[in-house]
Amino acid sequence: MSGIVKTIKSFPKVFWVSNTMELFERWAWYGFYMAFALYLVGSKDTGALGFTPNEKSIIMSTGTWLLYLLPLFTGAIADRVGYKKVLILSYAMYISGYWMLSTFNSFSLVLASYIYLAVAGALFKPIISAMISKTTTSETSSIGFGIFYMMINIGGFIGPFIAGAIYKKSWDWVFYISMITISINYIFVFFFFKEPGRDESNKKEPLGQVFIQALKNIGVALRNFKYVLFLIIMIAFWTAFNQLYFSFPVFVDDWVDTSNLYNALHAVWPWLAESIGTPEGTITAVTIGSLDAFFIIIFQIWISGLVMRYKPLNAMMSGIFVLAIGVGMMFAFQNSFFVILGILTFSIGEMASSPKFTEYVGSIAPPDKKALYMGTSFLPIAMGYLFAGVVSGDIYDKAAGKLYLLKQEVAKRGLSIPEVSDSFTKNDYWNKAAELMGMSDSELTNFIWINYNPSKIWMLYAGIAVSAVIALFIYDKFILKSKA
Structure with a gap:
């Protein structure tokens, strides 16, 4: 135990600064991401977007795929330009990206906003991992990355836990809290983050050549x-x-x-x-x-x-x-x-x-x-x-899909219910079906569960x-x- 304490005390200040920024970034990210699927497909009368499950899957899979693909190149950009500059850009994109997601309501704009947000994440992601690597040794890396993983999960718990308590009241505040949380990282990057030493050859090599080498x-x-x-x-x-x-x-x-x-x-x-x-x-x-x-x-x-x-x-x-x-x-x-x-x-x-x-x-x-x-x-x-x-x-x-299965039952019974639209939401469709079938909300849910x-x-x-x-x-x- 004393060895672990000694190792923890040996980490430089920038190690803890980097981990703290990771915590707030994950808090902001998972605070909206765990609720994102619900926001995309939820009924419009709740403040959600009312997209189809297929539209939801396109948005979430495309953006998050890029989030994990782009660090191969964004890491090279950070090495070339400097970590602090890229972090400042990343946080600005995060804040504006969360705002765009809370504001836009068409499929194309929401998709574009999420891709934009994913680019912000791809700029951030390789930097903090690199900082943990640079501030640990072969003897301390196991504990160092263990602390890093712990910070990820602390943020991954706090963000959704808070979002889960507020999204039923206001979807906007889910995104506002993410904006506020990621903004806190500006304090750390401006006043406490110390730029690590960089290989001078990275500054001289053309960026295009860096990308080509990454692919090779x-x-x-x-x-x-x-x-x-x-x-x-x-x-x-x-x-x-x-x-x-x-x-x-x-x-x-x-x-x-x-x-x-x-x-x-x-x-x-x-x-x-x-x-x-x-x-x-x-x-x-x-x-x-x-x-x-x-x-x-x-x-x-x-x-x-x-x-x-x-x-x-x-x-x-x-x-x-x-x-x-x-x-x-x-x-x-x-x-x-x-x-x-x-x-x-x-x-x-x-x-x-x-x-x-x-x-x-x-x-x-x-x-x-x-x-x-x-x-x-x-x-x-x-x-x-x-x-x-x-x-x-x-x-x-x-x-x-709850609405899809309900529509099968509606068609089987020959009931006449308007299609879902901007003026007739998914909840309106469900409530109308429950009324025509003479069931309460919970009774209809259980009926579909048992029969479908x-x-x-x-x-x-x-x-x-x-x-x-x-x-x-x-x-x-x-x-x-x-x-x-």
């Missing part, structure tokens, strides 16, 4: 067939993982009765229940989703200690299998307690597998190509966002994760041992 570097790493196959397999893992953001908030908002969770919390801690709950006596999907980061904050060290004795591939297979069970539970039940148990299981799988992914890439990389391989490890994450969008769009809608089984979507999402486990098993037993 990717090509060098991707000549390794076994490594490429591993990255392709991991796309399935990230596709399943990202349903936490793409589909889970919508599913909970549509189908899960969280009043029992509210009542249980109110019985123990009335103030907290009333603070984070809704006037209807429920807990929002966004607040529930924030528990993933909360569980990681509590259990990550314990889980890391548990899996450290296993080979990275074995730990990844076990972790992804546990995550598959969790994601299945998250989409299989209407009872909020089972859903939370699913999130806990999901987070345990995440803690066991996600860090091991990075460890494995580092372990198989040739000694002179470790940075090169680490730079390409983001590729399956980026592609995972694209495929997550595919399975959370029309595929999700036809299996579990939207929970069957769990088989797809859990199945994608299980397919990654099976593929990794085959990869480990046959591909790695082959001479090819």
Whole structure:
């Protein structure tokens, strides 16, 4: 323990400044991102945009794909121009991007705004990771990156937890809080951030040549067939993982009765229940989703200690299998307690597998190509966002979309209800159908749940994760041992 304390005290001030900026950036990002799917598809009379699930998936997958793809190039820009200048630009783009998302309401403008916001994130992302790397040594990097990961999850918990308590009252304030939170980072970058030393050759090399070299570097790493196959397999893992953001908030908002969770919390801690709950006596999907980061904050060290004795591939297979069970539970039940148990299981799988992914890439990389391989490890994450969008769009809608399934019942009964429009919202359609069928809101929800089984979507999402486990098993037993 004394060694850990000594290591923590050895970190320079800029290490803590960088970690603090990461915390506020993640707070701002996840504060809107966990609620973003709901904002895109929610009924217009709630202040949301009322887009179709397919439009939602296009927006979220395209922007987030770029967020993880562009750092390959934006990192080179930061090395060339200077970290402080790029951070100042990134924060300005963040603030204006959050404002644009709160203001625009057409599909094309919202898509453009989110891509713009993703560019802001891509400018920020490689800088802080580089700062942690530059301010740690081979002896202190494990603890340093552990602190960094902790900061990510603290921000990832606080942001959605607050957003979940306010979005039912005002969608605008979800974005305003993100704007305020990211603005705080200007204090750190102007008054406390110290520019690290840079390689002078980076300043002299033409930026275009830097980009070309980055692409060549990717090509060098991707000549390794076994490594490429591993990255392709991991796309399935990230596709399943990202349903936490793409589909889970919508599913909970549509189908899960969280009043029992509210009542249980109110019985123990009335103030907290009333603070984070809704006037209807429920807990929002966004607040529930924030528990993933909360569980990681509590259990990550314990889980890391548990899996450290296993080979990275074995730990990844076990972790992804546990995550598959969790994601299945998250989409299989209407009872909020089972859903939370699913999130806990999901987070345990995440803690066991996600860090091991990075460890494995580092372990198989040739000694002179470790940075090169680490730079390409983001590729399956980026592609995972694209495929997550595919399975959370029309595929999700036809299996579990509340309005889509209701329309099947309306057509079956021959009821006459106007189509959803600017003047006749999704909530108007639902309420009119409930009136014509002689049911309350909860009765109609349960009727659709029982007769159309939207929970069957769990088989797809859990199945994608299980397919990654099976593929990794085959990869480990046959591909790695082959001479090819």
